[in-house]
Amino acid sequence: MQFLAIVGRVTLAAFAALGRLAIFAGKALGHLARPPIDVQNIVQQMLSIGYFSLPVVGLTALFTGAALAQQIYVGSSRFNAESTVAAVVVIAIVRELGPVLGGLMVAGRVSSAMAAEIGTMRVTEQIDALVTLSTDPFKYLVVPRLIAGVVTLPMLVIVANIIGVFGGFLVATQTLGFNPGNYLQTTMDYLEATDVASSLVKAAVFGFIIALMGSYHGYHSSGGAQGVGRATTDAVVSAFILILFANLVITIVVFRS
Amino acid sequence: MSAPAKIALKGLAKRFGQKVVLDGVDLEVAEGESLVVIGGSGTGKSVLLKCIIGLLRPEAGEVRIDGQETRRMSAAERKAQMAKFGMLFQGAALFDSLPVWENVAFGLLRAQRMKKRAAREIAIEKLSRVGLDAAVAELYPAELSGGMKKRVGLARAIAAEPEIIFFDEPTTGLDPIMSDVINNLIVECVRDLGATTITITHDMVSARKIAHNIAMLHDGRIIWHGPKEAIDRSGNPYVDQFIHGRAEGPIKMAVRAG
Structure with missing residues (x-):
């Protein structure tokens, strides 16, 4: 009986958390549809999500693309198929690695910062103060972050894709002896519109997840510094898992055949 | 009655x-x-x-x-x-990301959509009401002592009368x-x-x-x-x-x- 009680309690808690998250997301989306939209806040959030993430996302893409080219070269040379390097690099980067690694890096940087900021505002009663000053905390805090996340991540991922392919190009032409012109030609030949579209859709979804997890965990944090610390961790971990899961779902839907 | x-x-x-x-x-x-x-x-x-x-x-x-x-x-x-309503919170609950005057004028700027210049003037007047001079207006809450924070919180609570x-x-x-x-x-x-x-x-x-x-x-x-x-x-x-x-x-x- 003890066992059943534990299973029941865990299940109930999981559904309660899921329900709370759904209500939170629904409320945020409801505000998204209703003006006024806080442009100044959105721009500020876009800067902190997008612009300041460029170095870390760029470096991640560069190193990953380079390592990828090296690995594919080694693997494909066993089948005398070295010419596939450019094709595999561009497909792997644009379809999967650009958005996923970009999303994870930004999640680590931004979800945690959002959760810490909003969480601190919660435990120091700043969110209550917003309400008493007739300002809806969803409109002021959550909606600008969600919009900024959805708009900014695709831009970041475009940059990540380009730098990632460039990383592969560097290794292929500098150390593996590929002809630069041929390499780029193959890259362009294998890059399809669907790949780019799926990449951007993934990025927008990941941006939403990052901002939602950061805001949600911050908003519902409690219990002082420890609570804010926990909210930060939860935001990053849940954003990671949701990003990887959403990626799987989108990949299956888009590339089913 | x-x-x-x-x-x-x-x-x-x-x-x-x-x-x-x-x-x-x-x-x-x-x-x-x-x-x-x-x-x-x-x-x-x-x-x-x-x-x-x-x-x-x-x-x-x-x-x-x-x-x-x-x-x-x-x-x-x-x-x-x-x-x-106006409320003064226990820890003052000032918005860390905004300078003092924007804290005081927050409700005026957001809820009442007042112009920045006018809101700022009212903020400075409310600050003087609680014994703080205009130089404080540009500071951030982290730079204030506990008593000053309470005063700014009070100025914010009374700003919209x-x-x-x-x-x-x-x-x-x-x-x-x-x-x-x-x-x-x-x-x-x-x-x-x-x-x-x-x-x-x-x-x-x-x-x-x-x-x-x-x-x-x-x-x-x-x-x-x-x-x-x-x-x-x-x-x-x-x-x-x-x-x-x-x-x-x-x-x-x-x-x-x-």
Whole structure:
């Protein structure tokens, strides 16, 4: 009986958390549809999500693309198929690695910062103060972050894709002896519109997840510094898992055949 | 029949999980009255304020502001209602990311959509009202001392000239002199604005200075309510123990929370 009680309690808690998250997301989306939209806040959030993430996302893409080219070269040379390097690099980067690694890096940087900021505002009663000053905390805090996340991540991922392919190009032409012109030609030949579209859709979804997890965990944090610390961790971990899961779902839907 | 009370509570109840915090609070505050609610730590004083202002949703009971029941209000009515309120939070709850003047002018800029220049002028005027000069306006909350934060919080609470102001432990954490400064500011601001106020505190010096009437909250109920002059002869052992700060008496302090 003890066992059943534990299973029941865990299940109930999981559904309660899921329900709370759904209500939170629904409320945020409801505000998204209703003006006024806080442009100044959105721009500020876009800067902190997008612009300041460029170095870390760029470096991640560069190193990953380079390592990828090296690995594919080694693997494909066993089948005398070295010419596939450019094709595999561009497909792997644009379809999967650009958005996923970009999303994870930004999640680590931004979800945690959002959760810490909003969480601190919660435990120091700043969110209550917003309400008493007739300002809806969803409109002021959550909606600008969600919009900024959805708009900014695709831009970041475009940059990540380009730098990632460039990383592969560097290794292929500098150390593996590929002809630069041929390499780029193959890259362009294998890059399809669907790949780019799926990449951007993934990025927008990941941006939403990052901002939602950061805001949600911050908003519902409690219990002082420890609570804010926990909210930060939860935001990053849940954003990671949701990003990887959403990626799987989108990949299956888009590339089913 | 006289005009309806500015704030009237009836059977207000609030619990968190198993823990009952408010257990049927009845209270009336007349227009222009300054009520101080005293009570030990953790007796639900803050919860009471948050239920009245609408930050928390009570499980049962009525909250009437100007005779209007708040629980059945639409979102728009609720918003109009909120414009009547100002609140000074315990830790001042200033927005860290904004300079002092934008904190003070926050409600004017956001809710009333006032132009920046005009809002700034009002902010500086309110700051001088609480004894802070214009140089403070450009500072950020992290650069202020505890007493200054409270003053800025007070300036923010009165910036929109609300009809009702709540003070959540205004003197907690301040030295006795700064406490007196804050008490005086509260008395002056309230007199000048003609506002109705509820202050919660466990500082009896502050209570005697600010209050017209005092109510004592214990075990989720109001156990005593009367003019401040009467508190020394309340005949209520709970009140006596509290105002004289004795460890022995009918109030048993729970050592552990919860």
